[in-house]
Amino acid sequence: MTLNNVTMRRTHNSSLQQQQQRWSIPADGKHLLVQKDSNEYNPQKRYTINPDDYYRRSWSSESSDSVISSESGSNCYRVVLIGEHGVGKSSLANIFAGVHDSIDSDCEVLGEDTYERTLMVDGESATIILLDMWDNKREGEWIRDHCMQVGDAYLIVYSITDRASFEKASELRIQLRRARQKEDIPIILVGNKSDLVRCREVSVAEGRACAVVFDCKFIETSAAVQHNVKELFEGIVRQVRLRRDSKEKNEKRLAYQKRRESIPKKARRFWGKIVAKNNKNMAFKLKSKSCHDLSVL
Numbered sequence: 001m002t003l004n005n006v007t008m009r010r011t012h013n014s015s016l017q018q019q020q021q022r023w024s025i026p027a028d029g030k031h032l033l034v035q036k037d038s039n040e041y042n043p044q045k046r047y048t049i050n051p052d053d054y055y056r057r058s059w060s061s062e063s064s065d066s067v068i069s070s071e072s073g074s075n076c077y078r079v080v081l082i083g084e085h086g087v088g089k090s091s092l093a094n095i096f097a098g099v100h101d102s103i104d105s106d107c108e109v110l111g112e113d114t115y116e117r118t119l120m121v122d123g124e125s126a127t128i129i130l131l132d133m134w135d136n137k138r139e140g141e142w143i144r145d146h147c148m149q150v151g152d153a154y155l156i157v158y159s160i161t162d163r164a165s166f167e168k169a170s171e172l173r174i175q176l177r178r179a180r181q182k183e184d185i186p187i188i189l190v191g192n193k194s195d196l197v198r199c200r201e202v203s204v205a206e207g208r209a210c211a212v213v214f215d216c217k218f219i220e221t222s223a224a225v226q227h228n229v230k231e232l233f234e235g236i237v238r239q240v241r242l243r244r245d246s247k248e249k250n251e252k253r254l255a256y257q258k259r260r261e262s263i264p265k266k267a268r269r270f271w272g273k274i275v276a277k278n279n280k281n282m283a284f285k286l287k288s289k290s291c292h293d294l295s296v297l
């Protein structure tokens with residue numbers, strides 16, 4: 001995989017700043033930047049980060065087709081992180097943004113809410129604007145309403161070590177359905193903290209079943225060991241494309257993915273088809289299987 005320089009920009013909305021002192025997306029789409037140790041915006045400067053420093057562990061697999069690009073593609077998707085307090089939303093956002101403990105750069109990300117990044121998925125660039133501004137506190141109600149309205153796609157995060165957060169995720173799915181009734185919005189249910197095996201309170205099967213019931217996709221991640229985080233963000237791009245773009249375009253992408261698929265993955269896909277053919281009573285199981293596959297609807 002080739003990595004170019006990543007350009008990370010903070011965006012700012014004056015109304016949000018007034019109320020919450022947090023960073024957000026501007027209504028006019030202009031980007032403002034933050035300089036380390038200054039807390040001052042510098043609208044002229046764009047900070048460039050060497051991705052080798054930040055993506056070593058998670059996004060630099062040789063087998064991956066993801067390329068971090070400094071250019072903004074025309075396909076821009078606003079993705080919103082929602083979920084209970086402490087489930088790891090900001091940790092996932094930080095990985096996406098390339099923030100790392102070993103950070104050694106003149107760029108600093110303040111707050112925890114908006115990141116923009118362009119990545120290559122299935123040979124095409126896509127820009128994700130990631131919003132991590134969900135606020136579970138009572139006074140954050142207006143932010144929650146805002147979040148429910150602005151997303152092109154949603155990542156509903158729970159912690160696999162916290163059943164209450166899993167239940168909250170279901171609630172959020174229902175709220176989202178109410179808020180955006182007529183829209184077919186891509187949603188991925190994300191079971192984070194999968195590294196904490198001994199503290200698990202929610203099984204993979206429960207996560208999948210919930211995704212099937214709520215008609216969304218499902219993935220387990222670990223922000224701590226950076227497992228499946230790249231797959232998550234590539235997956236949400238694919239989910240948006242599957243809904244927005246023509247059938248022909250998506251078929252081409254699927255063919256591209258298949259060409260690049262590893263042999264074990266190809267074998268699993270082939271085996272899945274044989275099992276499905278031989279068992280007609282597997283509708284639920286199959287659906288539950290496909291909710292794991294972020295590259296199909």
Ligand SMILES: Nc1nc2c(ncn2[C@@H]2O[C@H](COP(=O)(O)OP(=O)(O)OP(=O)(O)O)[C@@H](O)[C@H]2O)c(=O)[nH]1
Pocket residue numbers: 083084085086087088089090091092134136192193194195196221222223224225
């Ligand atoms: N072991 C483990 N810890 C994690 C993981 N993700 C996040 N954490 C830890 O969980 C705690 C909460 O993480 P945050 O990213 O702040 O969670 P959040 O959902 O943004 O929380 P709020 O901002 O309060 O809504 C932190 O101590 C993280 O280090 C993970 O995948 N594994």
